[in-house]
Amino acid sequence: MKIGIVGYKGRMGKEIRDLFEEKSHEFVWGYDKDGEYFQKNPQIIIDFSLPEVFEKTEEYVKKFNVPLIIGTTGLQEEQIEALKALAKEVPVVQSYNFSIGIQLFLKMVDILKDKIDGWDVEIVETHHRFKKDKPSGTAKMIKESLNKDVPISSLRLGNVAGDHVLYMANLGEVLSISHRALSRRAFAEGVLKSAKFVINKKNGYFTFTDVI
């Protein structure tokens, strides 16, 4: 497929481009702080950038009339609503984490969440020093799955690709679920899966849970 990437010079943009090209897909369009790179019309747009770029992404998705995969974190509630509206015209896959491990993590949370009443519950997320948002989108997803207001601690350390730990404790024991992304490749693989899932759909709003 011919792909377009919003944020194509960024850490995730480069990882996604490398993986897709290794699998014989073509990078034909990009958008970044410096503007547009155009070689051909893309068949799909993938956005890993910043929330302030969202309106531009929306504009290009409408212009090319193609599916959108968006992994950008820190989106505002109105931007999620705008994505749902856009999904009436084209297919959209949105997730704050495209790794398989975090999907399994969320399934475990779903099993546990009704069994830890009265326990202390806290989330700790660790990311590289360059990350702009805090807390991480994934930590927000874990909190939402728990369906209760729990504290989130954010550490910004070196070059960590993405660690999430959910701690649960009563007076006698501590239980934890943890996930570590060893590199950005895990997220890029999820984006490729999502692209294959969405490329021939007409429209609809999907998450990475729907994809796997």
Ligand SMILES: NC(=O)C1=CN([C@@H]2O[C@H](COP(=O)(O)OP(=O)(O)OC[C@H]3O[C@@H](n4cnc5c(N)ncnc54)[C@H](OP(=O)(O)O)[C@@H]3O)[C@@H](O)[C@H]2O)C=CC1
């Ligand atoms: N859902 C998931 O699984 C994952 C989500 N993420 C999220 O993806 C996003 C990107 O992360 P990462 O690649 O590390 O970040 P980077 O800072 O490396 O990349 C961001 C990209 O967006 C571009 N950009 C910034 N401002 C603008 C602007 N005003 N107009 C156009 N383009 C702009 C940057 O351009 P320039 O290079 O010129 O600065 C860069 O190409 C973040 O929101 C992060 O949280 C990250 C990993 C996994």
Ligand SMILES: O=C(O)C1=N[C@H](C(=O)O)C[C@H](O)C1
């Ligand atoms: O910015 C990152 O790097 C990451 N962001 C996502 C998040 O905010 O949850 C996912 C991943 O942990 C890497």
